Amino acid sequence: xxxxxxxSLKVNQDRLIGDIHHTCxxxxxxxxxxxxxxxxxxxxxxxxxxxxxxxxxxxxxxxLGCKTTVDAMGNIFAVRPGLNNNxxxxxxxxxxxxxPTGGRYDGILGVxxxxxxxxxxxxxxxxxxxxxxxxxxxxxxxxxxxxSMVSSGVWAGAIAQDxxxxxxxxxxxxxxxxxxxxxxxxxxxxxxxHASTPMAAHFELHIEQGPILEAENRKIGIVKGVQAYRxxxxxVRGGDCHTGTTDFKNRADALLAASKMILQSHRAATxxxxxxxxxxxxxxxxxxxxxxxxxxxxxxxxxxxxxTVEALEEQLKxxxxxxxxxxxxxxxxxxxxxxxxCEVEWRTDSVxxxxxxxxDCISCVTESARGIFGDRAEDLTxxxxxxxxxxxxxxxxxxxxxxxxxxxxDGVSHNPVEYTSPEDCALGAQVLLGAVLRYDRMRAAR
Amino acid sequence: xxxxxxxSLKVNQDRLIGDIHHTCxxxxxxxxxxxxxxxxxxxxxxxxxxxxxxxxxxxxxxxLGCKTTVDAMGNIFAVRPGLNNNxxxxxxxxxxxxxPTGGRYDGILGVxxxxxxxxxxxxxxxxxxxxxxxxxxxxxxxxxxxxSMVSSGVWAGAIAQDxxxxxxxxxxxxxxxxxxxxxxxxxxxxxxxHASTPMAAHFELHIEQGPILEAENRKIGIVKGVQAYRxxxxxVRGGDCHTGTTDFKNRADALLAASKMILQSHRAATxxxxxxxxxxxxxxxxxxxxxxxxxxxxxxxxxxxxxTVEALEEQLKxxxxxxxxxxxxxxxxxxxxxxxxCEVEWRTDSVxxxxxxxxDCISCVTESARGIFGDRAEDLTxxxxxxxxxxxxxxxxxxxxxxxxxxxxDGVSHNPVEYTSPEDCALGAQVLLGAVLRYDRMRAAR
Numbered sequence: 001x002x003x004x005x006x007x008s009l010k011v012n013q014d015r016l017i018g019d020i021h022h023t024c025x026x027x028x029x030x031x032x033x034x035x036x037x038x039x040x041x042x043x044x045x046x047x048x049x050x051x052x053x054x055x056x057x058x059x060x061x062x063x064l065g066c067k068t069t070v071d072a073m074g075n076i077f078a079v080r081p082g083l084n085n086n087x088x089x090x091x092x093x094x095x096x097x098x099x100p101t102g103g104r105y106d107g108i109l110g111v112x113x114x115x116x117x118x119x120x121x122x123x124x125x126x127x128x129x130x131x132x133x134x135x136x137x138x139x140x141x142x143x144x145x146x147x148s149m150v151s152s153g154v155w156a157g158a159i160a161q162d163x164x165x166x167x168x169x170x171x172x173x174x175x176x177x178x179x180x181x182x183x184x185x186x187x188x189x190x191x192x193x194h195a196s197t198p199m200a201a202h203f204e205l206h207i208e209q210g211p212i213l214e215a216e217n218r219k220i221g222i223v224k225g226v227q228a229y230r231x232x233x234x235x236v237r238g239g240d241c242h243t244g245t246t247d248f249k250n251r252a253d254a255l256l257a258a259s260k261m262i263l264q265s266h267r268a269a270t271x272x273x274x275x276x277x278x279x280x281x282x283x284x285x286x287x288x289x290x291x292x293x294x295x296x297x298x299x300x301x302x303x304x305x306x307x308t309v310e311a312l313e314e315q316l317k318x319x320x321x322x323x324x325x326x327x328x329x330x331x332x333x334x335x336x337x338x339x340x341x342c343e344v345e346w347r348t349d350s351v352x353x354x355x356x357x358x359x360d361c362i363s364c365v366t367e368s369a370r371g372i373f374g375d376r377a378e379d380l381t382x383x384x385x386x387x388x389x390x391x392x393x394x395x396x397x398x399x400x401x402x403x404x405x406x407x408x409x410d411g412v413s414h415n416p417v418e419y420t421s422p423e424d425c426a427l428g429a430q431v432l433l434g435a436v437l438r439y440d441r442m443r444a445a446r
Numbered sequence: 447x448x449x450x451x452x453x454s455l456k457v458n459q460d461r462l463i464g465d466i467h468h469t470c471x472x473x474x475x476x477x478x479x480x481x482x483x484x485x486x487x488x489x490x491x492x493x494x495x496x497x498x499x500x501x502x503x504x505x506x507x508x509x510l511g512c513k514t515t516v517d518a519m520g521n522i523f524a525v526r527p528g529l530n531n532n533x534x535x536x537x538x539x540x541x542x543x544x545x546p547t548g549g550r551y552d553g554i555l556g557v558x559x560x561x562x563x564x565x566x567x568x569x570x571x572x573x574x575x576x577x578x579x580x581x582x583x584x585x586x587x588x589x590x591x592x593x594s595m596v597s598s599g600v601w602a603g604a605i606a607q608d609x610x611x612x613x614x615x616x617x618x619x620x621x622x623x624x625x626x627x628x629x630x631x632x633x634x635x636x637x638x639x640h641a642s643t644p645m646a647a648h649f650e651l652h653i654e655q656g657p658i659l660e661a662e663n664r665k666i667g668i669v670k671g672v673q674a675y676r677x678x679x680x681x682v683r684g685g686d687c688h689t690g691t692t693d694f695k696n697r698a699d700a701l702l703a704a705s706k707m708i709l710q711s712h713r714a715a716t717x718x719x720x721x722x723x724x725x726x727x728x729x730x731x732x733x734x735x736x737x738x739x740x741x742x743x744x745x746x747x748x749x750x751x752x753x754t755v756e757a758l759e760e761q762l763k764x765x766x767x768x769x770x771x772x773x774x775x776x777x778x779x780x781x782x783x784x785x786x787x788c789e790v791e792w793r794t795d796s797v798x799x800x801x802x803x804x805x806d807c808i809s810c811v812t813e814s815a816r817g818i819f820g821d822r823a824e825d826l827t828x829x830x831x832x833x834x835x836x837x838x839x840x841x842x843x844x845x846x847x848x849x850x851x852x853x854x855x856d857g858v859s860h861n862p863v864e865y866t867s868p869e870d871c872a873l874g875a876q877v878l879l880g881a882v883l884r885y886d887r888m889r890a891a892r
Binding site: 208209210211212215227229231239240241242243244245246247248250253255256258259260262263266267269270271275277278279280281283286287288289290291292298300302330331332334335336337349386387388411412413414 | 654655656657658661673675677687688689690691692693694696699701702704705706708709712713715716717721723724725726727729732733734735736737738744746748776777778780781782783795832833834856857858859860861
């Protein structure tokens, strides 16, 4: 196919949006508006609703002439043959499971856009050089079985299949991944492994789940990687005391110290071009007239590079220790009363390394966007890194991978009101189609 | 009585400590050490344990020759006659009820020290000019029936007796103050009122419940009043967002804003020579990777003067609004990233005005301490204001009143480990005895 041929292929926006909402009949969630599509989704992995969405996926891709394979984690691979079928397919895909109070786009857009790609190829009688596949990964959300991206993790060899099979559903039930895979008849006989089901590459279209594209009036995020992050629980111990009878200099106020630490984490992250966030804070004993003796808070630090996260962690360990000891950090003590020292303790809860996507894939996405936007590509696209995890994190460990983002209204995700306009969904699908076809050409040219 | 006669009277430390621990057999609480007295107290007002302590109080004061009166709030007044009994007695007293996880000194010391005063007067055949009384106030803690100092409040005419009678116990029970007063046979026929049971003055010995005397190596606090305080609930509203996908400038981080507010309240209170404290903080939604959209926190501001509290409230209202709007206050924004604005809302929960105790009573306490400490009085006493509320707040609205503080180990109170040494308890009782006798002489001299 020439560049001109590739550019002439157009996704059908109405058909794509129709497919998104058609699949949302299974696991419809909370209503937030009056229109028929104005509801969220609640389609936990391997539930009856998920089985119905899977059945649709298998039936639809089979109708489109694909050969489908289900592996031992319930990952479904649908492959459309190319001219040469002795090599692995170029894949596009994402996941059909959702959060319990999720929306209609997270994961679903990536799968339905990949199916739309197959439809465009079929209706235009396109013959690719190599096979092209669509994949639906199991339990990406980690909402039912408590490891996110678990099945792409097993495929990549990063998580043991037995361990994943034995994961018990959250919420007090007794079902395991394996028992639910059996129950809904999606326990495939093929081992979940890159060795058994190889890929040439993996492209994933996804909603941004953040506000940046919308805020900057851009249409497409060219995702170059996934940021590194570390999660910590910080405990600050001072002493409880009566707010009325204890002057400032006799207090070891754990909340005042924690407030300084939270502010300092924001300043240090700003300086490091990183992110630092506290989403949980609890304290004891919790009474209006008692100064808190113990405060515990979460700290989530993220950056594009592992070194940045490591350096920020080291700096904040020094800064928090100094703040607890009553030393001045960044003039935070200015105008206050020196009190008694607190103790601070760090616990590391999670470490996730930075992911760099493959240059070949990134360049196919960039070219595809340029093919659509022409001279406006620079204004309408943004080179970015993903703040959240995706199945592409694991595929990138085995095969060339990259992602495409489209705008999320108000940056909202994991919420029933999650929304991406039909135009933006279609633009994302168009970029995905162009990227996969360009990758196919690139393979052939080598 | 001459000054010399007054100074020659000595409280009996062992007898006083014996009485404290004897009364702690009723309502013994959590054990914290191995010695027999190393437990806390759990003697909720009008419980069976409280009835036993009351029965001891009535029997003991009757044995000492007192006439006892119980009013309609269960306040017990025991009066030892003087030479002239046509005028109201000079009272000393406090309360025998405790917090559910309280200690052995809060309230109990003030009552048992006043009983010790009666014992010293009797064994020395002292005849005071006017009658001297000891009072046990009902439900000072507000721990069982949810208004603190409610019965001295009724006596002072600040709280309606019917309203107090209808207070229902906390914790889901159905008992009211009145039903419990009837049940334990302490519903007196005399109305609870300063008109029915008049006092000439009210002295109260109490543990400091703060760390200041201990920290400064002083023995006696000469309490000149009770500080003003106001309690608020502050709500900061920003927007929830994903910690990984939302850059700083697109966040309305309610916890970052609240952290700045807490730090600023500390700075502004330092400048105003006031106190500001946050004891409760809750946030939503509460997930490591979600920036909190809503934070709610308590703010307790206190100062010796009402004007100081008012001015601090006004300043913090301006400062918090500026912080929420993203404006810089005190360089708190320095080195950070400007984000989106939050909203801030104040709710006033409680307003308590400053109390100034009576000069006559304060001077009797001062003279009494000087009589004991001599030249060392300046080093060993401290003129202070009370940070917490006491029954003396209400008596001061009707009659000359003041208080005496003794050191609290580590400033701890409302806790089983609350502790004041036998020597310090006896010193406080000695100052109380001297103050009451000096007040009696002052009345006679006028």
